[in-house]
Amino acid sequence: MVQGKFKSGRFRRVQRKVPGGRTAHRFEEARPKQARCGACGKVLHGIPRFRVSEARHSPKTAKRPERPYGGALCSACMRAKIVKENE
Amino acid sequence: MALFDIGRLCVKIAGRDAGRKCVVLSTEKDGMVLVDGETRRRKCNVRHLEPLGETLKLKADASRADVTAAFKKLGIELRDTKAKKAAARPKRVRKKKAAKEPEEKNAAKKPAPKEPVKGPEAGVKSPEPVKEPEKGAPVPEPAKKESPKPAAKPDPARAGKKESEPAKPAAKPKTAKPAEKA
Numbered sequence: 001m002v003q004g005k006f007k008s009g010r011f012r013r014v015q016r017k018v019p020g021g022r023t024a025h026r027f028e029e030a031r032p033k034q035a036r037c038g039a040c041g042k043v044l045h046g047i048p049r050f051r052v053s054e055a056r057h058s059p060k061t062a063k064r065p066e067r068p069y070g071g072a073l074c075s076a077c078m079r080a081k082i083v084k085e086n087e
Numbered sequence: 088m089a090l091f092d093i094g095r096l097c098v099k100i101a102g103r104d105a106g107r108k109c110v111v112l113s114t115e116k117d118g119m120v121l122v123d124g125e126t127r128r129r130k131c132n133v134r135h136l137e138p139l140g141e142t143l144k145l146k147a148d149a150s151r152a153d154v155t156a157a158f159k160k161l162g163i164e165l166r167d168t169k170a171k172k173a174a175a176r177p178k179r180v181r182k183k184k185a186a187k188e189p190e191e192k193n194a195a196k197k198p199a200p201k202e203p204v205k206g207p208e209a210g211v212k213s214p215e216p217v218k219e220p221e222k223g224a225p226v227p228e229p230a231k232k233e234s235p236k237p238a239a240k241p242d243p244a245r246a247g248k249k250e251s252e253p254a255k256p257a258a259k260p261k262t263a264k265p266a267e268k269a
Contacts (some may be wrong), residue, residue: 064102079100083137086098 037074040082047071089162091133095145098159099126101135108139108163110154113147116264125165 005011011027018024035047048064050058064071069078091097095111108132110125118133128151143157155165162252 063096067101070107075101078105079137082098082106083105086137086139 034070037077038072039077040074042074042076044071044074089114090138091136093114093144093147094145096139096143097122097143098139099135100137108158110143110145110157111136112145112149112154121148123149124158125163166203167254196252 006027009032012030013025014028015023016026029049029051031049033045034049036042047063048054048058050063055063063087065075066077067078069081073081091111091114091173097109097111099107099109101153104126109122109126111120113121115121115130115168118195119130120133120136122131122136141161143161144237145153145157149157158165162263189230210265
């Protein structure tokens with residue numbers, strides 16, 4: 001019987017080849033959704049869909065762009081925000 | 088008067104320096120300009136700059152000190168960062184390793200010659216005691232061996248003549264004493 005945690009939607013079912021030679025389904029933790037701009041909702045580039053363990057073992061520079069509002073706003077919204085701040 | 092002429096104060100709107108103010112120091116072809124200020128001193132595309140209304144009085148390719156003084160008048164203090172000194176790489180360690188290896192090799196080689204040396208040393212030590220016995224051996228060894236033989240010979244004689252026994256022990260010390268002296 002499938003464990004309750006595997007029915008929560010946090011896991012996804014994947015087909016893996018087991019040592020016995022047959023193919024069996026296994027449960028794998030699902031990756032997070034793509035990051036989106038906080039202003040316009042556009043998908044952000046440069047943000048990998050790391051799992052928690054992968055993100056924990058990755059440097060900060062690998063997880064978001066090296067610019068102000070990196071990882072939160074897209075470049076266009078960031079420019080517009082900076083220009084607005086300096087008006 | 089061009090928009091991005093020398094001394095124009097701008098805001099960088101792209102890259103890691105975005106949001107920082109800078110001043111145009113020289114114009115180059117293809118829409119590139121040299122900027123300096125809160126940003127790094129480097130060439131920049133005018134598309135990545137947002138011009139501001141102010142203009143600083145600076146000469147073309149002004150030095151960092153002049154830019155710092157001009158920004159100070161605006162109330163902006165620039166922070167000069169010094170390049171970090173590169174840590175010395177452990178090349179010496181490699182040399183040490185390289186030096187150790189031959190030492191180890193030599194050390195590995197040394198024991199080999201030592202073994203044959205030990206042999207002769209042992210031989211030298213042994214010959215000394217051996218020489219002593221060699222010198223003395225021909226005299227005492229046969230004397231010792233002979234001494235029991237004569238003792239054995241006399242034994243049958245002793246069996247024959249019990250009265251001669253006191254005389255034979257007197258002869259034994261005589262043979263033994265010269266052997267010890269030698």
